[in-house]
Amino acid sequence: MSKPELWVIAERRLDHIEPTTQQLITKAKGLAGDQFSVVAILLEATNDHLENELTAYGPDEIRVVRDDRFPTATDAEHADALQQLVTAYQPNSILFGATITGRSIAPRLQAKLQTGLTADCLDLRFDDETLVATKPSYGDNIMCEIICPDHRPQMATVRPNTFVAAPTTGDATVTTATVTFHPVDRLQVKAATPVVNTATTVGDASRVVALGRGAASSATIDSATKLAEKLGGRIGVSRPLTDQDRFTHDDQIGQSGNTIHPELIINFGISGAVQYLVGMQDSQTIVAVNADENAPIFDVADYGYVGDAQAFMTALLGQFN
Amino acid sequence: MKIVVCLKQVPETNDVTIDPVTHNLDRRGLAGVMNPFDKNAIELALNLKDSRDDVQVVLLTMGPDDYAESLREGMAMGADEGVLLSDRAFAGADTLATGYVLAQAVKKIGDADLILFGRQAVDADTGQVGPIVAEFLHQPQITYAANLRLSGANEVTAERLLEDTKQTLVAQLPAVVSVRSELNTPRYPTPRNIQLSFNKPLTTWHHDDLDLDDSRLGQAGSPTIVTKVYAPEPVKRELTPLTGTPSEAASQLITALKQRQLI
Amino acid sequence: MPATTAAAAKLLLQMVDDYTQREISPYDMSMDAAQDFPKGFVDKLTKTGFLGIMLPQEFGGAGFGPEVTATVLNHIARGNASTAVTLEGHFKTIDQILKYGTPALQQALLPTANDRIFAFSMTEASGGSNPMGISSTATREGDHWVINGDKIMITNGGLAQVYCVLVKTAPDELSVFVVDQDMPGFSFGKREDFIGLRGTPVGEIVMDHIVVDNDHLLGKLGDGGVIGDSAHDDARILMGAVLTGIMEHELKISTDYAKERKAGNTPLTDLQVTHRKVADMAMRKETTKLLYQRAAQLKAAGQPYSEEAAMAKAHGSRAAVSAGDDALQILAGYGYSREYPVEHLIRDARAMEIAEGTVEKMRSAIAKAEFTK
Structure with a gap:
């Protein structure tokens, strides 16, 4: 008898694979052991070869379904194709990235399959064949372990950058499968244009360049603006900088401003007063650059550089090109 | 044109704690407020109502009787009426069972052209109920809409912002739309409209008012079970120093961020 | 209060708190420095219907009673006292037109009080x-x-x-x-x-x-004399409410600060000297709150409230100055700094020992009322 399948639904991000997919494959392999077979499911156009971006992460199988309509397919059309695959292959569990696409398709599929879906997970494990998904609630103040004991497949969306993708040496088998594409005429994707930065405020930016009193010169702010553009993020400031004409209260990070938890925050010239720290310490990756090596910001940082903010920023910008 | 806005009531703060003895969530003393993201959906409905004469906005929620407060607040913002789905049989529902009852209620309300949702609830943070309702109603869905306009007698055009793509979508009505919070700034209910909202109809529907399959309700109809609730350990961070000249340090950082797939 | 009124009051205060937090508090410091409301600030307040909170519904207002109206100013003043005082000046004037205006004058003027101060x-x-x-x-x-x-x-x-x-x-x-x-x-x-x-x-x-x-x-x-006295009475209730809000702000700053700081190795929250100050501040705040609410209740019930209104203002204004002084001392150097709001809260509170009748006049009025009992 073949092993039950653990699926990772591959997601396209423009002409590439969304990094979360690779992270999920690595995690799934760790979970699967000898018990499950890790299968990446990839819906792509006939001339696409996105599977090439998945093989290095070593899933047991990459199952490709090709149809030129997939790149512009709607959520319901994707969910319909996936439902046909689920019916054909009966996977034990299905993992999606908790991206906007993943969070839109997964619940649509869940409703078709009438099964359980746990959203935005931060951890996964198996108890025998039961998937135990850890999801945060109440703004990450509470963690819940959630299972779906009596329905299959088990489904979860997983927060991007929760796991680290690790290339392996193993070879993946690429297979093809077919489904019937059922077009839904009532909804059409009319256009899709790449945008560097979809964030409109510091509160919804996934990358933040934060400036404080030690990085307040107009030249530094200009450099920071460029850096934020390159990262696809926004500038945020600590309270003293809200007095500058270029910033308002809306740009402020901290207790009396925005509480943010971006994937990446780079703090320049911010010492890290308590009121500031509570507004950003739940960010996923925290970088701090400050001239004072005893600044409290280093206590919450993953990466720290003791030195001049402007000099470091200039060097960083230079190496981005 | 009839717009149904689905909303949820959530605790006023996310500062909830775990009872050290029972290990249950301690929500005592926490007042309920309307999920802030749902106000963006109401604001969208009210903007459409302001732009033409024939728009009727109905608010819909499922929960205990005190959820009526959030319906009243939405009516004070300008919605025309509220429907509360309240019954012991609905309690303990996960997103699937909630979506089922909401979908059945939308059918009973009848002739809904647009069914709107906020992007997600701030307590459970799933954002799943909109797509589930769309599937149960066999309607197209536009999630995370960044803007939306009526582009024809029976058609809406919306933009959806994915991580790095902007999609333009055109949907024939009826359709289900969930909105991003950047879509608009919700209006405040004026003091006068707060008073006048108490003259607007607020209806409660119980189990027997809807056409329901009992096996799909409440806990029995919910595939997922919460087995454990706990407070997360504070994230312990280990500081990796970046050393050397600014240029050397910057290069170390870029390597690290690439490893983390952040750039 | 009837159930509907209580439910409406709850919704109103929820809106007021939300509005104060997002639209008023952020400008508390800057309006003190600029000596004005920010551009568009009063327009937005007007558009959101604040001017009509106590105006009867027949004139296009919301028709909330004296207790709710005073509580609204209390909540606004937690974020910024100037905004609350501007509304106080407007409301006390509307009150006199409601009490003394002919139906014709009321019809001519009051519908415009939703949009004009x-x-x-x-x-x-x-x-x-x-x-x-x-x-x-x-x-x-x-x-x-x-x-x-x-x-x-x-x-x-x-x-x-x-x-x-x-x-x-x-x-x-x-x-x-x-x-x-x-x-x-x-x-x-x-x-x-x-x-x-x-x-x-x-x-x-x-x-x-x-x-x-x-x-x-x-x-x-x-x-004229009677109307002037009446305007004072109505203003004083609302000032008691504003002063309560100032004290709540002072307390919040003090307790937030005490929870974060240490003197040597001892958290400020473990020091008896902090306890004494915080307890005194809390008692001053609570007594002022009870006084203004009592006066507002009497007014709502159609009973005399002049003496209680005077007490709310006389007691509350000195209480808020003293509480501000305690807050300043708890924050020490930061309290004395213009970067923190404590110093301007003291200046704000101090105004109300003078405006709408000095505390000396309040005491005379209270004493005279006692002599007639």
């Missing part, structure tokens, strides 16, 4: 405490009255569009007329440079041969 002006350069010392006059000419005079230190002076003015209609007769900034002969004078409540404009109006008809008389000829 109203002000009540008594003080003149010749002295504020003795109403008989004023020199503004209204003189009858045929069917009309001609008003001349100069009023200063008007709360919302320059911002308000409608003014109730106390004038002499005879050497020993005080009366109140309603004038409008659009009337010929009306002009604004200088704005005061006060040390506290600096967001709220306090200014001067000059009336040079303003011609009004008899409809613009509030109450009867000679009612």
Whole structure:
């Protein structure tokens, strides 16, 4: 008898694979052991070869379904194709990235399959064949372990950058499968244009360049603006900088401003007063650059550089090109 | 044109704690407020109502009787009426069972052209109920809409912002739309409209008012079970120093961020 | 309170708290520095319906009663006292038109009170405490009255569009007329440079041969003293509420700070000297709250409330200054710094030991009321 399948639904991000997919494959392999077979499911156009971006992460199988309509397919059309695959292959569990696409398709599929879906997970494990998904609630103040004991497949969306993708040496088998594409005429994707930065405020930016009193010169702010553009993020400031004409209260990070938890925050010239720290310490990756090596910001940082903010920023910008 | 806005009531703060003895969530003393993201959906409905004469906005929620407060607040913002789905049989529902009852209620309300949702609830943070309702109603869905306009007698055009793509979508009505919070700034209910909202109809529907399959309700109809609730350990961070000249340090950082797939 | 009223009040306060947090608090520091409301600030307050909170529904208002209205100002003042005081000046004026205006005057004026700020002006350069010392006059000419005079230190002076003015209609007769900034002969004078409540404009109006008809008389000829006293009473309840809000703000700053800081190795929250200050602040806040709510309840019930209103203001103003002093001491150097709001809260509170009758006058009024018992 073949092993039950653990699926990772591959997601396209423009002409590439969304990094979360690779992270999920690595995690799934760790979970699967000898018990499950890790299968990446990839819906792509006939001339696409996105599977090439998945093989290095070593899933047991990459199952490709090709149809030129997939790149512009709607959520319901994707969910319909996936439902046909689920019916054909009966996977034990299905993992999606908790991206906007993943969070839109997964619940649509869940409703078709009438099964359980746990959203935005931060951890996964198996108890025998039961998937135990850890999801945060109440703004990450509470963690819940959630299972779906009596329905299959088990489904979860997983927060991007929760796991680290690790290339392996193993070879993946690429297979093809077919489904019937059922077009839904009532909804059409009319256009899709790449945008560097979809964030409109510091509160919804996934990358933040934060400036404080030690990085307040107009030249530094200009450099920071460029850096934020390159990262696809926004500038945020600590309270003293809200007095500058270029910033308002809306740009402020901290207790009396925005509480943010971006994937990446780079703090320049911010010492890290308590009121500031509570507004950003739940960010996923925290970088701090400050001239004072005893600044409290280093206590919450993953990466720290003791030195001049402007000099470091200039060097960083230079190496981005 | 009839717009149904689905909303949820959530605790006023996310500062909830775990009872050290029972290990249950301690929500005592926490007042309920309307999920802030749902106000963006109401604001969208009210903007459409302001732009033409024939728009009727109905608010819909499922929960205990005190959820009526959030319906009243939405009516004070300008919605025309509220429907509360309240019954012991609905309690303990996960997103699937909630979506089922909401979908059945939308059918009973009848002739809904647009069914709107906020992007997600701030307590459970799933954002799943909109797509589930769309599937149960066999309607197209536009999630995370960044803007939306009526582009024809029976058609809406919306933009959806994915991580790095902007999609333009055109949907024939009826359709289900969930909105991003950047879509608009919700209006405040004026003091006068707060008073006048108490003259607007607020209806409660119980189990027997809807056409329901009992096996799909409440806990029995919910595939997922919460087995454990706990407070997360504070994230312990280990500081990796970046050393050397600014240029050397910057290069170390870029390597690290690439490893983390952040750039 | 009937269930519907209580539910509406709950929704209202929820909206007020939300609005205060997002639209008012962020400007608390900057309006003190700029000595004005930010651009568009009053328009937004108006558009959101704040001016009509206590205006009866028949005039297009929300019709909330005295207790809810005072509580709203209490909550706003947690974020910024100037905003609350500007509303106080407007509400006390509407109250007098409701109490003393003829139906015709009410119909003409009050529907516009949702969009226009109203002000009540008594003080003149010749002295504020003795109403008989004023020199503004209204003189009858045929069917009309001609008003001349100069009023200063008007709360919302320059911002308000409608003014109730106390004038002499005879050497020993005080009366109140309603004038409008659009009337010929009306002009604004200088704005005061006060040390506290600096967001709220306090200014001067000059009336040079303003011609009004008899409809613009509030109450009867000679009612001026009574209406002036009544305006004071209504203002004092609301000031008790504003002072409560200031003290809640002072307490919040103090406890937040104490929870974060240590003296040596001891958290401030473990020091008895902190306990004493915080406990005193809390008691001052709570007694003021009880006093203004008591006065508002009496007013809502149609009973006399003049003495209780005076107590709320007399007790509350000194309480808020003292509480601010305690807060300053808890924050020490930061309390003394302009980067923290404590120092301006003290200046804000200090205004209310003077405005709407000095604390000395309050005490006389309270004592006289006691002598008659």
